[in-house]
Amino acid sequence: TRLAINAAAEAFPAWAAMEPAKKRILFLKAADILEKRKDEIIPMLAEETGAALPFGIFQSLISPEFFREAASQVHRVTGKIIPAEIPDCFSMVLRQPVGVVGGISPWNAPPVLSLRAICFPIAYGNTTVLKPSSQSPVTGGVLIAQIFEEAGFPKGVLNVVTNGPGRSGEVGDELVTDKRVRRITFTGSTDVGRELAEKCGKHLKKITLELGGNDPVIILNDADIDYAVNAATYGRFMHQGQVCMNSKRIIVEKPIAAEFIDKFVKKVSSLKVGNPKNADTIIGPLINSRQLDRLKVQVEKAVSEGAKVLCGGKHEGNCYYPTVLSDVTEEMQIFREETFGPVAPVITAEDWEDAVRIANNSSYGLSAGVITTDLNKGLRIAERLETGVVHVNDSSLGDETHAPLGGMKDSGWGKNGMEAVEEFTEIRWVTLQMKNRH
Numbered sequence: 513t514r515l516a517i518n519a520a521a522e523a524f525p526a527w528a529a530m531e532p533a534k535k536r537i538l539f540l541k542a543a544d545i546l547e548k549r550k551d552e553i554i555p556m557l558a559e560e561t562g563a564a565l566p567f568g569i570f571q572s573l574i575s576p577e578f579f580r581e582a583a584s585q586v587h588r589v590t591g592k593i594i595p596a597e598i599p600d601c602f603s604m605v606l607r608q609p610v611g612v613v614g615g616i617s618p619w620n621a622p623p624v625l626s627l628r629a630i631c632f633p634i635a636y637g638n639t640t641v642l643k644p645s646s647q648s649p650v651t652g653g654v655l656i657a658q659i660f661e662e663a664g665f666p667k668g669v670l671n672v673v674t675n676g677p678g679r680s681g682e683v684g685d686e687l688v689t690d691k692r693v694r695r696i697t698f699t700g701s702t703d704v705g706r707e708l709a710e711k712c713g714k715h716l717k718k719i720t721l722e723l724g725g726n727d728p729v730i731i732l733n734d735a736d737i738d739y740a741v742n743a744a745t746y747g748r749f750m751h752q753g754q755v756c757m758n759s760k761r762i763i764v765e766k767p768i769a770a771e772f773i774d775k776f777v778k779k780v781s782s783l784k785v786g787n788p789k790n791a792d793t794i795i796g797p798l799i800n801s802r803q804l805d806r807l808k809v810q811v812e813k814a815v816s817e818g819a820k821v822l823c824g825g826k827h828e829g830n831c832y833y834p835t836v837l838s839d840v841t842e843e844m845q846i847f848r849e850e851t852f853g854p855v856a857p858v859i860t861a862e863d864w865e866d867a868v869r870i871a872n873n874s875s876y877g878l879s880a881g882v883i884t885t886d887l888n889k890g891l892r893i894a895e896r897l898e899t900g901v902v903h904v905n906d907s908s909l910g911d912e913t914h915a916p917l918g919g920m921k922d923s924g925w926g927k928n929g930m931e932a933v934e935e936f937t938e939i940r941w942v943t944l945q946m947k948n949r950h
């Protein structure tokens with residue numbers, strides 16, 4: 513880690529000084545290289561992380577777009593001229609890169625989340641040290657390093673540090689304590705994010721936190737039920753439920769609950785489970801047996817508290833069958849905790865106001881969906897939801913590289929996309945006193 517920080521610190525002045533248009537050419541080249549390799553990346557994702565084809569395709573298509581979005585942002589490092597209170601003074605606000613940025617990314621969407629962590633800081637003139645998860649060192653790290661090299665980025669702009677299982681703390685601690693690392697950007701669980709934020713606090717180091725979620729999708733009485741079933745299925749079960757923005761709590765208004773649940777269970781039961789390398793598989797294996805065990809305990813606990821398993825609730829190897837739980841209440845542990853697997857707890861609400869209250873009854877606040885044909889009502893609900901993202905008439909699951917994605921409450925702080933410039937640059941006040949002051 514120290515060598516990586518050394519390299520990043522050494523590369524920083526020249527990279528910060530490089531003309532933006534030259535940076536842009538490199539990003540666009542990298543995008544083309546990654547895009548050409550997309551067919552090779554899909555099986556790599558299946559092999560390394562168990563991603564089935566739909567999520568493999570999604571990742572292979574969006575990943576090059578991070579380079580293109582970064583290319584479009586190289587001129588975003590802008591300042592402004594401000595009024596001065598002193599005569600003959602020229603007063604400005606300068607925006608500058610901060611230096612070395614450390615990025616820590618998880619295994620669930622490795623190229624997407626690693627590229628999101630580093631591309632924006634690099635576009636603004638920073639250099640980076642990236643630590644992917646030990647579960648995905650290739651698709652979250654080495655592959656990206658290769659692409660940077662092939663595109664011709666100067667040495668030291670991106671440095672990848674991989675670690676063995678259980679040794680991520682050593683890398684993290686080095687990034688936190690080394691004064692040359694000026695910002696950290698972390699994507700992962702709320703527990704680890706909290707721990708890192710505490711350490712960063714001690715060193716007065718800024719950290720952006722993209723953390724866990726327990727995202728609601730609210731289905732209103734006026735919803736098109738078949739559409740709601742599709743949206744909830746996609747939102748909950750994409751990547752076997754291992755996405756931060758998966759719709760992890762399905763909240764349905766009472767009058768349509770029975771019809772929705774009936775159709776939802778039919779749809780969910782039809783999702784094909786198995787080898788992620790088979791083209792028709794929708795639900796591949798969970799990342800490891802630890803996550804499987806955790807999920808099993810969560811479902812068992814829910815059942816012991818009164819929830820009913822309507823389909824699924826079993827596993828073969830690390831493949832957990834897509835599961836729908838009914839009779840879930842706000843008192844249950846499964847309502848409060850993030851379930852990182854293919855389990856959909858369904859909660860019924862008295863009316864839309866009750867649905868909003870239930871949705872906000874969470875320590876998390878990442879994303880939300882509201883399925884309704886009444887867009888005015890949808891917008892009113894969106895305003896009241898305590899989440900960083902809301903999609904009206906869609907599920908909670910959505911990602912676009914320019915969008916200001918980021919959470920509230922225990923889902924973290926800091927934004928990406930078009931707002932990332934606020935996180936990875938320093939604002940400074942500089943004055944020119946053109947005539948000597950009285």
Ligand code: NAP
Pocket residue numbers: 616617618619620621625643644645646647675676677678679680681682683684685699700701702704705707708721722723724725755756757850852878919923924
């Ligand atoms: P995690 O255990 O927190 O790990 C995330 C990253 O942190 C990995 O690279 C991990 O390395 C590293 N890490 C673990 N302990 C560390 C420590 N003490 N110091 C420094 N680094 C440390 O999370 P995960 O289980 O991989 O990912 C799933 C979680 O991420 C879920 O909660 C999900 O909701 C969240 N997530 C959030 C977003 C978002 O944008 N908000 C996106 C995706 C995922 P090792 O794996 O090598 O230990």
